[in-house]
Amino acid sequence: MSVDLTTVKRVASLARLAVTEAEAEALVPELNGILDWVEQLGEVDVTGVEPMTAVIPNTLRLRDDVVTDGDVRDKVLANAPQAEHGFFAVPKVIE
Amino acid sequence: MRTELTDLTVAEIRDGFRAGDFSAREVAEAFNANVAAAKALNAFIVETPEHALAAADQADKDKAAGTLKPLSGVPIGMKDLFCTNGVQTTAASHMLEGFKPTYESTVSQKLWDAGAGMLGKLNLDQFAMGSSNETSYFGNVISPWRSKNGGNAPLAPGGSSGGSSAAIAARLCPAATGTDTGGSIRQPAAFTGISGIKPTYGRCSRWGIIAFASSLDQAGPMARTVQDCAIMLENMAGFDARDSTSLDLAVPQWEAGLSADLKGKKVGIPREYRVDGLDADVARVWDDGIAWLKDAGAEIVEVSLPHSKYALPAYYIIAPAEASSNLARYDGVRYGLRDLPDGANLQDMYAATRAAGFGPEVKRRIIIGTYVLSAGFYDAYYTQAQKVRTLIARDFATAFESCDVILAPTAPSAAFALGDKTADPLAMYLNDVFAVPASLAGLPAMSVPGGLSKDGLPLGLQIIGPAFDEQSVLNAGLAIEQRAGFTARAEKWW
Secondary structure (H helix, E strand, O other), X not given: OOOOHHHHXXXXXXXXXXXXXXXXXXXXXXXXXXXXXXXXHHHOOOOOOOOOOOOOOOOOOOOOOOOOOOOOHXXXXXXXXXXXXXXXXXXXXXX | OOOOHHHOOXXXXXXXXXXXXXXXXXXXXXXXXXXXXXXXXXXXXXXXXXXXXXXXXXXXXXXXXXXXXXXXXXXXXXXXXXXEOOEOOOOOOOOOOOOOOOOOOHHHHHHHHOOOEEEXXXXXXXXXXXXXXXXXXXXXXXXXXXXXXXXXXXEOOOOOOHHHHHHHHOOOOOEEEEEEOOOOOHHHHHHHOOEEEEOOOOOOOOOOEOOOOOOOOEEEEEEOOHHHHHHHHHOOOOOOOOOOOOOOXXXXXXXXXXXXXXXXXXXXXXXXXXXXXXXXXXXXXXXXXXXXXXXXXXXXXXXXXXXXXXXXXXXXHHHHHHHHHHHHHOOOOOOOOOOOOOOOOHHHHHHHHHHHHOOHHHHHHHHHHHHHOOOOOHHHHXXXXXXXXXXXXXXXXXXXXXXXXXXXEOOOOOOOEOOOOXXXXXXXXXXXXXXXXXXXXXXXXXXXEEEEOOOOOEEEEEEEOOOOOXXXXXXXXXXXXXXXXXXXXXOOOO
């Protein structure tokens, strides 16, 4: 499988990364180099092998259903690029 | 005239302070002065001398009051991947420049609770993605080491914990935190002639550590001795309900358990790591390590890790996949950079913010990760890589049926010059070929100095142990440390 310019632009768009034409062009050979190299995984016989889900066998814990946090609105907003009236502010979404 | 305070190890500082040989304030002032005088190394992004002094003054008070803590009097460096309350935390990115967390990471909090002070936030590869500390938005870290044969070309301190390794090697701090996703503690330790251990996945809480690849990320200490690594790790590890993969196990007393007597222990030598064209110096130091462990009483056995060659390609699917998901949070809304071009809508803002805030290597990995997770490719890449990962973990499990620890090189070469590998991402990735398998399997692994290359640069030996058995790893490390007699240090030029 190899990627072309259109694919790179599509993937960048999926990743919400603005790329210039020059950046996208430079990424094509780089990504193909890396993808060609990882292709070798295809030669491993994985018949009957389960994909790894946890390196250390672990069952997810449940905790008591109680409030353990909260009431820290100003802390949550402290690093916001733009906060107004106790909310995160973003450009207008609905026209 | 006593030894310079900044030449002391963590254990020596702790014990000397307790014995009254010096005050905690004297120690903090000495390290603060070294930090302030070492700008040329660019090891710190933020210096926090006042934090170190406040902890020292508290330690001096605690000593008078008889309420000493395990790390009272010891100042350390904090990799700038750990969130520190009120102190800028950037992951060496433009994206988080100016970000001041309103909370403290579990690991750093544990260290402060143990009495340690913070000298500053250490530089690293951006979002911990890199093997040479050349992807930091705040500039390269320069290794204090210089090659005997390379003129004075600046050398890589390794990565991603390159600020940590450089600072320790240059005596700017006696110990520091690191994080290891695919070798980011061990490889920089090897490059700078210090020690570092990545514990079993889950030993140290990931809470408050800026995420790269969550199934691999693990914090650990870096220091100049094995004993110091044990002391630090005891004060970093422990169960944390806020990390769903935290191990609910008591923290062993690793320092008290240290023993370099390896009688009855078996050390496995993985035959697949003896690759064609293995660097002659690396091979020589590996052979030295085998001889030292034999001398310590261990029996040497050959083991096989047949899927080793697939570890790196599997890693470069899994880690970017997880990174692309983790780094989706940087959207210019809740924290960090926002780039809002004139007339931009929300989607444009996301894309512009992420284009401006991430460096080229981070973008490359996000794009690879997004691609391998995209519709139609997920099974071919990601599922296949996770199956191979299962096989790699099985290889280790099988090997540990016939040995207690595994000995291997940490990296395929000594430190390279800055700029040597930046043009070719793959060449850079290959630097972690020996480090990545243990990461994929979640196993404890450490690097200790083994000797010098013909150019006079440090080479590391790696010890890998079974899950939960950091003690055996540390003990084999100690046996090597006692026999390697590694006293070389970088001559001061900065």
